[in-house]
Amino acid sequence: MSKTAARLLVDCLVEQGATRAFTVPGESFLPVLDALATCDEIETITCRQEGGVTFMACADGSMTGQPGVAFVTRGPGATNASIGVHVAMQDSQPMILFIGDVDRSMRDREGFQEVDFPAFFAPIAKWSARIDDASRIPEYVARAWSTAISGRPGPVVLALPEDMLHEDGITSPVRPAVTRPAQAPCPDVMATIMQMIGDAAAPLAIVGGAGWNERTRHYFTEFAERIGIPVATAFRRQDALPPASKVYAGNLGYGPSPKLVERVKAADLLLVVGARLGEATTDGYALITPDHQDQRLIHVHPDPEELGRVYRTDLPVCADMAEFAESAALWDDGDAIDFDCGAQAHAEWLEWNTPREEAKFDLDLAVAMGTCRRLLPEDAIICNGAGNFAGWWHRYWRYAGYPSQLAPTAGAMGYGVPAAVAAALRFPDRCVVAAAGDGDFLMNAQELATAAQYDCDMLVILFDNSTYGTIRMHQEREYPGQEASTHLANPDFARMAESYGGWGVRVENNAQFDTAMAEAMSRKGIRLIHCITDIEQLSAAGATVSGMRGG
Incomplete structure (x- = not known):
């Protein structure tokens, strides 16, 4: 039975076991969007920025062990998406990124938004290629899936020329699902x-x-x-x-x-x-x-x-x-x-992991972690990006479930909210927490709109010290007393959550945090606790600004 190239591509993904695809739509792959719209086996999640797309796909691959699937358009879409490819590579997580590309006849003319994608992604992907022959789509998809899950898992990038996707009358058979090679030690x-x-x-x-x-x-x-x-x-x-x-x-x-x-x-x-x-x-x-x-x-x-x-x-x-x-x-x-x-x-x-009970700051993050341990389910999925705020979770939270930690080893900011969206979609019956710093959160806060669109149940706990805290810590060590480029002027994050149809509250001490946590756990949907913290709480290991100046 003949079919269009785009329909063949989607059918190949279904055969490999794909159940969800993340995207920001683009005109360069309209035939794929059309094929996905009539595919009951794959749920398409429309996101707000391509970095969010690939972070979600990376997190999805981490949770399932199968490639997270992402579709973005050429040029700006692909370069925005590259951050998630880099994270998937350094985190050893399976992912396949499909990029709508320029027509084959326009290549090498620096056409509209043209980039040599196999060359661009080669250093940060396990394999990057372009499908020029529609009849070989089953071969490329099967190889991409196998490459992503085999050995050290990682990302694969496939460029899809726009004119190739429109081809009709393709009769190539769909290849059967591939499996990860299992090698036992002798x-x-x-x-x-x-x-x-x-x-x-x-x-x-x-x-x-x-x-x-x-x-x-x-x-x-x-x-x-x-x-x-x-x-x-x-x-x-x-x-x-x-x-x-x-x-x-x-x-x-x-x-x-x-x-x-x-x-x-x-x-x-x-x-x-x-x-x-x-x-x-x-x-x-x-x-x-x-x-x-x-x-x-x-x-x-x-x-x-x-x-x-x-x-x-x-x-x-x-x-x-x-x-x-x-x-x-x-x-x-x-x-x-x-x-x-x-x-x-x-x-x-156990001694190192036990939070103190007596607060040393108005909102002591170690004490707050004790509250989280009392009120959150032990199998909660904790999603975070990069920043010193994560150190309190790493030290005091007990990651009892599996999977329960979605955090980039590549140290990318902005990962937490997209990962929480992916987790809420994959495990709707589990508690999902996006732990964030103020700088980290605003890297991908727009994906709260995705969470709202797909009725995600997720809690955001946002620590706000109005600075890029990790960089400030390094500054204080190298240039004591000299702040440069790290101060942040922030919005009212609680009201931001409300603007997305969620619930938000601002807290400034541990008593307010305890009350807010209890209220958040009684609600569903998007919930955000905006925690105003002291810059002196630079790290869970005890580093402070004044301590670094004195040391």
Whole structure:
């Protein structure tokens, strides 16, 4: 049966399992929009800016393990969308971005909004290409889907020439759904891993990252608890292990527990599963150096190109995360391994993770986190972008559900609100929180309009200190007392939420915050708590402006 190129494209996505597509419409892919409008299997979500589109698609891919699907137009649409592609790459999340392109006959003339997309996206995507032949759409879509989910997951970008999408009479068959390759570690490798762990005096595991899922979480927790090894999660991968696990040692990244940092330094064996050991997790490659003298490294990752890429690796293991975790959990060679350091590390983390009860500021964020822990469901999905405000969530919130942390390891601002929209659509029965700073929030606040349009149930907790706090912190360290370009003049955020048909309130102390949280939890729809905070609360680790000036 013949069909148009655009209809074939949509049918291919349906066959691969796509259920949702995010877009800002453009004239360059009108045939696709028309095909999507009559496709019952794929819900099309119209967004307000292309950065929001790809942030939503990235978050959707993170939650499902299948590529988040995005459609944008050429030129400004694609360049706006590039931020989400970069995040998906650094976060190892599957995504496919389709870009409406200029007609094939107009290429290389610098036509209207023309960009060489395969070249533009090549450095920040796993694969970028253009579909010039409509008959090959099934081939390209299947390859894009497979590339996005295989090995280290990531983004794929496909340009769609406008004239190609209008072609009719295409008879190419839809290709069947592809699956992620599952590679289990061989018994000899597992025996070597267990021997190396058994020979260690102070082992430590660092987990979370490429290909991690609920099955991996279950089996790795079972394995780690059986042998008693302390487990730290990589930067913004805190839901990779249940926080109630008796071996959970906390998270690495910005502002980790000092006792966990010392444990990492003292470890004689590091079992790294899924994590790339990037700059944030390793504190600039200093906490764990690329040569890591006096430490042995077992690195388990689904992509062979990551093994040995940066770090000297004593035992590189290329395996699917869930297959490895299950093999470890079921391994039994008769030699019991039993460490007590896991329980000790967990006790240290519990102390670090407990919020203080006495406020040191009018609106003390540590105390406020205690309120959040009392009133929010433990499986709430916390979505945030970048900024020092996130440190209080990383330190004090317990990411008990899976998935429950949507936060860019790439450190992109503006991710929280779009991610919360994607989460509210994917999990309408779970509590979804967009945690934001004032600067972070205004990067993509317009996606509240998307949330309103699709009746999303989400809570925004916005910390407002009228500054780009992270940059101010660095300024105070490098140029004490000299503020430059970081002060912000902000709107009334509560009224902004009301303008989108939601509920909003401004709070200035912890008593007001407690009341507002209780009220918010009794409501549905868009809810926003505008928290006025003191610039002196620069970080959850205790950094202050005056303290930096004095230090």
